[in-house]
Amino acid sequence: MIRHAVIFVLKHAHGSLQEKAFLRDAKVLKEIPGVEKFERLRQVSKKNDYQFGFSMEFKDQAAYDAYNVHPEHVKFVEERWKREVERFLEIDYEAL
Secondary structure (H helix, E strand, C coil), X not given: CXXXXXXXXXXXXXXCHHHHHHHHHHHHHHHCCCCEEEEXXXXXXXXXXXXXXXXXXXXXXXXXXXXXXXXXXXXXXXXXXXXXEEEEEEEEEECC
């Protein structure tokens, strides 16, 4: 199993319609084959200034690789992520 997580800061004002639309529209990612346990998260720690996170799991490396090149994922990254995310940190885990 691979857990893919990304924490990020949006370019939009907090609570804005653009912020809400981005978080709403990201749900398209959970429809991509192989995506399991998709979550949209609000970051609450005072130890960093990231705002939100997405987390999802994949059965194996092949499922994760297929997700990365899936047209819906590529479209979201190109049309939304690159334009609306100010900065991010991506982490991919597998169980020990």
